[in-house]
Amino acid sequence: MEPRLDDANLLKSIVAERWSQEQGENEDDTEQSVSEIASRNVCPDHLASSCVFLVGNRLAPIQPSRKELHFSGCESGVKMRKSLQLMNATSVRQRYHLLPNTTSYFKVTVRKRPGGLVPGMGDELVVDLLIPFGEELKACYSDHVRIHCDGGEHIKIPLLAYRCSGARLPKHINYGARSLLAQHTKTLSITNCSKEQDFPFRLCLECTDGCFEVSPPEGIIPSQGRAEIAIVYQPTEYSTSRGTLTLTVEELFCKAQTCNLVGSCVPGKP
Structure with a gap:
């Protein structure tokens, strides 16, 4: 016996209603998970959590011209700039990228050569320090530049800023x-x-x-x-x-x- 038209319409309405309820539940679950992540302020960084960045790593294909950068005599509202060279220490072309630094006081920029870094050449890395005007100075500000390289060997460069008197004695x-x-x-x-x-x-x-x-x-x-x-x-x-x-x-x-x-x-x- 074939189902009547009324029964078929009723069945369709039941299925549509159940489907809409399931979609609503899924949307609620999705919104809840996003809000939980936002409330915890969690931003997963796969490279930062899975890679090891070492200071002065001699095995890294990219080598900095300076082991660390010091900003001596920092003042609030006064911009300071330091730079160094990122050198290709291998015999083949290398590509790399920088991970975001962890504080807002240091701004790191690099001027990359197009097509990768050829052997023996270097890119200029520039670090700007700016402490907001009127902010109470800390004893020391620290961060680091993390350089992700090909081949599994990575390197980081410490950044240190601190107050300085500039006092000098004659020799x-x-x-x-x-x-x-x-x-x-x-x-x-x-x-x-x-x-x-x-x-x-x-x-x-x-x-x-x-x-x-x-x-x-x-x-x-x-x-x-x-x-x-x-x-x-x-x-x-x-x-x-x-x-x-x-x-x-x-x-x-x-x-x-x-x-x-x-x-x-x-x-x-x-």
């Missing part, structure tokens, strides 16, 4: 020929070129005969200011005195600076 101070027991003072100014940061400093004097004295032994260099240092030479015998003055400023990656002191004591000199 030598000569008091010349002086008379016995007379005091002779030389004054040095240690300047701070930073606009937003004061820097503590320490002075260490090494002298075998005690003819040199320095004051103050420690202090603070104010922002865009200077600290005065007095070095006194007072000979106690007829001889040549030598000393070494070491300046240490409390800032990141700061190397101690030394100044050699020389003074002579002879009869009849003022």
Whole structure:
């Protein structure tokens, strides 16, 4: 017996209704999964999670001309730029690409040669540092440039930015020929070129005969200011005195600076 027309229409309506319900459920599931991902702020990066990027990887086909980039003396609102060369260290043409960096302070751009990088040639990689104007400076900003290369060996270049005072000591101070027991003072100014940061400093004097004295032994260099240092030479015998003055400023990656002191004591000199 053939089904009646009314039964056929009823069957079609039931099937259409069930299909629309299933589609609605699928759409709800899709929207929920997307919203969950967005709420977790998850952005999967297959290369970053599956590849190993090493600093100074000598096996990578692309080699940077500098192992790392330092931005010394960063200030808010002041743009700084550093560059290096990415060299093809192999005998065949190479292709590579850069992964996005993880912070917004560093902007990395590379000027690639068309058709890939031929052996012995290099591309210029430029890194710009810009800290928003008015933002409170941190002690250090760090990131890295990740370079994905063909062949499974990858490399990364650390990026470091930090505050710097710019304080400098002269390498030598000569008091010349002086008379016995007379005091002779030389004054040095240690300047701070930073606009937003004061820097503590320490002075260490090494002298075998005690003819040199320095004051103050420690202090603070104010922002865009200077600290005065007095070095006194007072000979106690007829001889040549030598000393070494070491300046240490409390800032990141700061190397101690030394100044050699020389003074002579002879009869009849003022």
